Amino acid sequence: MGEVTYIDAIREAHHDVMAQDDRVFVYGQDVGVFGGAFKATQGLKKKYPDRVLDAPISEDAMVGLAVGAAIEGMRPIIEMQFADFSSVGFNQIVNQAGAHYFRTGIPIPITVRLPCGGTPGSGPFHSQMMEGVYAQYPGLVIVTPATVADAYAMLVASVALDDPVLYCEHKFLYRWLKADSFKGEALPIGQARIVRAGKHATVVAYSAMVHEALHAAESLAEEGWEIEVVDLRSVKPLDTDTVIASVARTGRLLAVGEAYPWGGVTAEVVSRVASEGFHLLDAPPQRLNARDTPVPYHPNLWEAHRPTLASISAAIRNLLRL
């Protein structure tokens, strides 16, 4: 493991897209001189004083402003300080940005960054996973990078895309995840990656859960089980082909997500495999999600709320017995 972190990759991507394209600007709370709550925009304000603007605490107006700027040909990046607060900008995201191209034929190339997911002690309002909620709405691209290289490449790709993108960056990965470089194999948005090959079961995951799933696969390998792990990378578009091809090899599916359990990405994965690949399944497809409660504060409760190495391993063992 090298020294380049996931947040370094996000910061570097900002510097690169702003250098390459003067239509790009960054708007969000504390993104200017302060460099962002997680330092994702550090150093940008100094280089681009007119294109890095602190926003008032107005998530609705921030996204509305981005939509207007996009109509005029700009490519705004909106930093939501926490994904949880995007609920205040929900209307502008789904009804304005998501619906605009369909209604008018005018594209809205905005990137809304959503620092998401739990970290110990963050509690109910600084921990949520929002991808499933937004995926329900038409017209939005939703990416969930799980690696340092994807954090970089997918932010660059999101800004270049002519459509609105919700870039879900996992806060737990910010400083925990390291690599030698933020450059890596660049796959297009909408293509999943098989991050570990196997033949006994497929675990489909995204964002931080990819790493939990990999740990579970490693621990099961000691017992002789070969578990395939698929990183969705983007949840919309959802790469059903790669998932079904994997299930065709393994015959068993577990979909793992950190979001609340009702509906959502894991339900969509299971539903697609059940309807399009039922004949490939040797066992009922399984899902593992967070609990159907707000995300709790205390680390002990938080650990018990989200899928972990232990609960994913148990779910895989259960799947292998079915």
Added chain:
Amino acid sequence: MTESWEDHVRRTFQAMVTARTLESKLASLYKAGKIVGGVYIGPGQEAVSASIGSCLEWGRDIFAALIRDQAGRTAFGEPILDATRTYLGAATGPMHGKDGNVHRGRPAEGYPAMISHLGSMISVVAGMLLARRMKGTLKGVVGAASVGDGASSTGAFHEALNLAAVEKLPLVVILANNQFAYSTPTDRQFACKNLVDRAIGYGVEGAESDGTDLLDSLKVTSEAVQRARDGRGPQLVVASMLRLSGHGEHDDAFYVPEELKKSKLGRDCMTVAEEQLVQGGFLSVAEIADWKKTAAEKVQAAVATAQQEPAPDPYRADWNVFATPGLGDQQ
């Protein structure tokens, strides 16, 4: 921009005439079952709406019209056909049958298409203005957004006006206080004495007009637009009048008290304007009659054209929600 005051008044009034004529035709079409969904008209508000529209220049300025803004849309330069095609859902219209009635615009031409969520277009206009500032094309440009008393209660209104004030954008918010948000009267909508008092809270300039009076509305509005053009930041213009219709054509507005209808607020701005213009020597009675006749002919032609055009075909319609080619196929 060397237009005389008299010509500006006449041009504004002409848009009022066209709008009143068009909207009464749209109401008839709705009652005859020719328009689905709903028809939302703005009788009583034409003076205010046309005033903001006529102070803006298509191709230079930005205008986010709202529900009761037919007059402003026409004054700004929207073709009548955009209205009839959108109401009738014609595939040839600017919304291609995918959105209807007042939810229309030409965003690439400085005319964004409203969504139904009130207050939410103000920040979009702010963003369009900010983009032009960044591109260096903001000089002399004004962006306007229409709202009503109901929209002034939303968080979106507050967030956007505050944000525009922070950025000191050349934004004009026209607030038509028509006394009712659907059926809700102003005493259930806000508790402040006068909505214009909110301006100081945002650090923007406020102005008030008698929305039933064309000359007053146009004067107050054009002064506010000029202040914005001159770099004095956002302007909040509050115009008061009574909505002389239901919320939509499905609503008989039984809840509007008679005394309010008989009050000064209940005056019909069209009647007031006609008297003003004739007495002030702007137009003769015969000229006004002639303008009404011309408007009726234009409206009739635009309705006929839209009615003859094909409805959208679900098998041929563009169902793409993404501009990126192929992206929608992989969802």
